[in-house]
Amino acid sequence: MxxxxxxxxxxxxxxxxxxxxxxxxxxxxxxxxxxxxxxxxxxxxxxxxxxxxxxxxxxxxxxxxxxxxxxxxxxxxxxxxxxxxxxxxxxxxxxxxxxxxxxxxxxxxxxxxxxxxxxxxxxxELLKVLSSAESRTLDAVLHRLLGRARELAADRIIRATNH
Amino acid sequence: MxxxxxxxxxxxxxxxxxxxxxxxxxxxxxxxxxxxxxxxxxxxxxxxxxxxxxxxxxxxxxxxxxxxxxxxxxxxxxxxxxxxxxxxxxxxxxxxxxxxxxxxxxxxxxxxxxxxxxxxxxxxELLKVLSSAESRTLDAVLHRLLGRARELAADRIIRATNH
DNA sequence: TAATAATGGTTTCAATTGTAACTAAATAGC
DNA sequence: GCTATTTAGTTACAATTGAAACCATTATTA
The missing domain is CATH 1.10.10.10 (Winged helix-like DNA-binding domain superfamily/Winged helix DNA-binding domain)
Incomplete structure (x- = not known):
């Protein structure tokens, strides 16, 4: 279907x-x-x-x-x-x-x-709306997302350069 | 001390x-x-x-x-x-x-x-580095942070305007 | 050791963006 | 119904940013 x-x-x-x-x-x-x-x-x-x-x-x-x-x-x-x-x-x-x-x-x-x-x-003031557990999770998550974003950006650049 | x-x-x-x-x-x-x-x-x-x-x-x-x-x-x-x-x-x-x-x-x-x-x-691809629990937390956290950031921005504008 | 390449940083020029002033239409006040 | 405001959107101009060319110095290599 x-x-x-x-x-x-x-x-x-x-x-x-x-x-x-x-x-x-x-x-x-x-x-x-x-x-x-x-x-x-x-x-x-x-x-x-x-x-x-x-x-x-x-x-x-x-x-x-x-x-x-x-x-x-x-x-x-x-x-x-x-x-x-x-x-x-x-x-x-x-x-x-x-x-x-x-x-x-x-x-x-x-x-x-x-x-x-x-x-x-x-x-x-910004972080006041998060629990401390959420703040910790956010910290870890941003760190991992940034690493991943850098990987993906590097991938693209290689592909673009080799076009 | x-x-x-x-x-x-x-x-x-x-x-x-x-x-x-x-x-x-x-x-x-x-x-x-x-x-x-x-x-x-x-x-x-x-x-x-x-x-x-x-x-x-x-x-x-x-x-x-x-x-x-x-x-x-x-x-x-x-x-x-x-x-x-x-x-x-x-x-x-x-x-x-x-x-x-x-x-x-x-x-x-x-x-x-x-x-x-x-x-x-x-x-x-980006979200692959997060567990599904982390993704859900991120979703909620971003939502709350945005609301809070808007509040704080509005505060500032009022103060700035009344200088 | 002369020539070439690579690195650190600046400058130039074009494209993007932000702010303010503007035009046109609609609403509100009298 | 006529003026003053407000709203929707555009335009003009200045400031910011980005890409490429550039200068000076150091590293490489033949």
Whole structure:
């Protein structure tokens, strides 16, 4: 008994995981950005660069790119703005003079120390609607989904490259 | 016994939920887009508009915006492209001539019917790394997080407006 | 050790996106 | 019924982003 192809068999946007992830991530990022963007004249890429440099001073731009999942152009632009605002310093690495060593200035650290708790508060407010078991599951699930998403993305790239 | 403020107390990007959501959503969206963008000359906004029109023919642009979480400008641009490619039709609503009624053409439906299973396959591939219990939890958790994120975003807007 | 390739990072140019201003039609107030 | 508002959607302009070309330095290799 074959059925006609019905729209029910096809994709329903509201239930489609990629769409839901995208909407959630956008609203969350926009809300957080609205908290620091105006007050500190800080973009999301800058904020990410600062966050990794706070924990690992002396990283190069490429290392920052790795840790923030940004591309090198985005890092370059964020760093340029941070330099102009005297929030980071840059000097050439002694061994390899192509490579830079980036650090937060005290002023940069001060901004980070002020913004960071607000961001963490927001995260806590968001997680209030989950039980601690759900939070743990979410943590594990996101970790595994990200790994899987990277695998699938790599697959595609190989296929696309070999076209 | 008070401790000095350490970077451990501050935000660690890799563990920060908003950051992780953003990275995951981006890689997932980019992978899916790479599947249909080149093959069908279709952008993500167009794809979303098509997906809702497939299920609910005759929606207005504003209704499409609601259901896709896009703003009206993005919908307008996506619809303009879809009209040019003869993938949707538009006529004015009889009652209110400002309002449009949008429908997929057979050609538009054909594209949707071709792309849709590939997108659903991708979703299944992604979810393979989760148990069915985890999938169900994720579903519920995303639903609640989205509701909460909307509340928090609304809060901010009110505060921002009353500055 | 000269020539070539690879790497780190920046710049340029085009495409995408966001914000505000706008047009057209409908509704509300008087 | 005439003006003021609101709503639906588009357009214009600025800011952001992405892809490719680019410069400088280091590594490779013949």
């Amino acid at each position: 074959t059925r006609r192809l019905a729209t029910d068999d096809l994709l329903h946007l509201e239930h489609f995981l990629p769409y839901r992830l995208s909407v959630l991530a956008n609203i969350v990022s926009a809300t957080i950005a609205s908290a620091y963007a105006a007050r500190h004249d800080l973009t999301t890429p800058e904020w990410r660069v600062m966050a990794v440099l706070a924990r690992e001073p002396g990283l190069s731009a490429a290392q920052v790119a790795e840790r923030t999942a940004m591309d090198k152009v985005a890092v370059s632009r964020a760093v340029a703005r941070l330099l102009r605002h005297r929030r980071v310093t840059r000097r050439a690495a002694t061994a390899d003079r192509r490579r830079s060593r980036l650090r937060l200035t005290p002023a940069g650290m001060a901004v980070y120390i002020e913004v960071s708790p607000a961001a963490l508060d927001y995260e806590q | 008070t401790r000095r403020l350490a970077t451990d107390d501050l935000l660690h990007l890799e563990h920060f939920l908003p950051y992780r959501l953003s990275v995951l959503a981006n890689i997932v969206s980019a992978t899916i887009a790479s599947a249909y963008a080149a093959r069908h000359d279709l952008t993500t906004p167009e794809w979303r508009v098509m997906a809702v029109l497939a299920r609910e023919p005759g929606l207005s642009a504003a209704q499409v915006a609601e259901r896709t979480a896009m703003d009206k400008v993005a919908v307008s641009r996506a619809v303009a492209r879809l009209l040019r490619h003869r993938r949707v039709t538009r006529r004015a609503a009889t009652a209110d001539r400002r309002r449009s009624r949008l429908r997929l053409t057979p050609a538009g439906m054909a594209v949707y019917i071709e792309v849709s299973p590939a997108a659903l396959d991708y979703e299944q």
